Amino acid sequence: MYLITVCGVRNVRSRRATSGVFDKQVDRKPPRRRYGLNRAPEEAADEKMAAVTDLDLQAPALHAAGDRVISPGEMTGLQALERKQPTMPMGPGRVERRECEYIRHGTLTLIAHCDVAPGQVVAPSRGPTRTEEDFGAQIMRTVASAPKATRWHVVMDHWNMHQSASLVRLVAKDDKLQEDLGQKDKRGILQSRATRTALLSAPTHGMVCHYTPQHASGMNQSDMWFSMLVRKLLKRASCTSVEELQAQVLAFIEYFTATMAKPFKWTYGRKPLSV
Numbered sequence: 001m002y003l004i005t006v007c008g009v010r011n012v013r014s015r016r017a018t019s020g021v022f023d024k025q026v027d028r029k030p031p032r033r034r035y036g037l038n039r040a041p042e043e044a045a046d047e048k049m050a051a052v053t054d055l056d057l058q059a060p061a062l063h064a065a066g067d068r069v070i071s072p073g074e075m076t077g078l079q080a081l082e083r084k085q086p087t088m089p090m091g092p093g094r095v096e097r098r099e100c101e102y103i104r105h106g107t108l109t110l111i112a113h114c115d116v117a118p119g120q121v122v123a124p125s126r127g128p129t130r131t132e133e134d135f136g137a138q139i140m141r142t143v144a145s146a147p148k149a150t151r152w153h154v155v156m157d158h159w160n161m162h163q164s165a166s167l168v169r170l171v172a173k174d175d176k177l178q179e180d181l182g183q184k185d186k187r188g189i190l191q192s193r194a195t196r197t198a199l200l201s202a203p204t205h206g207m208v209c210h211y212t213p214q215h216a217s218g219m220n221q222s223d224m225w226f227s228m229l230v231r232k233l234l235k236r237a238s239c240t241s242v243e244e245l246q247a248q249v250l251a252f253i254e255y256f257t258a259t260m261a262k263p264f265k266w267t268y269g270r271k272p273l274s275v
Helices: 002-026 045-065 132-144 165-174 193-200 221-234 242-259
Strands: 067-083 102-115 120-127 151-156 207-211
Touching: 045 067, 045 151, 045 207, 067 132, 067 221, 067 242, 102 132, 102 221, 102 242, 120 132, 120 242, 132 151, 132 165, 165 193, 165 207, 193 207, 221 242
Parallel strands: 067 151, 151 207
Antiparallel strands: 067 102, 102 120
């Protein structure tokens, strides 16, 4: 058995060497793969994309008139990772070296709203969960941060929490609606996601929800800001606790607001985005 195993290893090595020579001779390459998505066309997807794009382009004018355009976003599972060894800074002829081993100290959920016109992050909240109640409380904090705003335009994706019964009740309470909202999954406005979305999207309310097309959540500007948070802070962060991670995130938001915040310039195909 021992001799057979050794011979087998030698044969495998020989075949690998021969195969490598053959690959170089014929310029053979490994098969390539690319992920894609085949989906049924969404009804009025182009119209929804145009509406969201136009709203973002109109955000500065709406802001001057007293309206606010915001993009809510949630980021879950932010890990408080402590590097086992300190990072070695870069120097002449030497790249930065970050320790690959780390200690886990828990996770954090961040809910933040991007104010589209100035490009700022409004009233961020952090905690262990992301529930309907958490999202509703964040909405109320954002509204309270600008009490003089006449109307709020909220750009969101189709996640179920963004079309929840709790959000419908908040909008109805803010507008002092007297009609019976019904009961979730049974009757009235709260009966289904479609009926709830119809009320939330109504342009007559003080808070109007605008939904991106399916698989187009990247149009939500809070996702762009979250990518900046990851690149500029989280990839290099080393935290000994969730509390330290919270402090670093809040410090970054304060620094971003003071020095970096500005409206995003939308591009598509290297040209200004317009529809």
